[in-house]
Amino acid sequence: MSHAPQATLFQQALGAAFFNLPEAVRRLHAVRGTARYAGVATVERGRNLLARLCARMAGLPTSMHDAPITVAFVADAKRETWRRTFGGRRMQTRLAFKGGLLRERLGPLHFRYRLHPGSDALWWQVAGVRALGLVPLPVGWFEGVRCREREQDGRYEFLVEARLPLVGLVIRYEGWLLPVDDADAEADA
16 A cells, blocks of 8 residues: 655645746755755855854855855655755755744744745745744844745746844845756756
């Protein structure tokens, strides 16, 4: 007797709307087990002292332009780990789905997101943040945090930006990814 595979985190979070996402976004969020993606990213970090301190505490990458990026995914029905490498600099996050919200652990911060799917993009909206998983922080501080995922020219494309009150830009990174086999083929072309 065979069992149907369990839904991925993003399938659980989005329900039927998952299947209306652009194909490249669906493919990335349908990973079960392990997968590796590669592409190119540009990273801009805030320059003031507070922005640099926030970025360092969260383990965010340094500024770079058109740098190689790889993302190794380890996923099951309960959690996902994303191990990103931006131009040789590592950044890891852990994701879970609970209480109707996607949860992400990034350094000492635990984010909760509402996902807003559309036919052309998937947007993440901060719904709550805790420091060290315990201390709730005002969600209004994080209104300048946004994430957009979409498909462009057949590739998965991302944009992540974090601006905080009194701090300004903490980080902005954007780029594209393809599954490693597809990225290798594109590089050879």
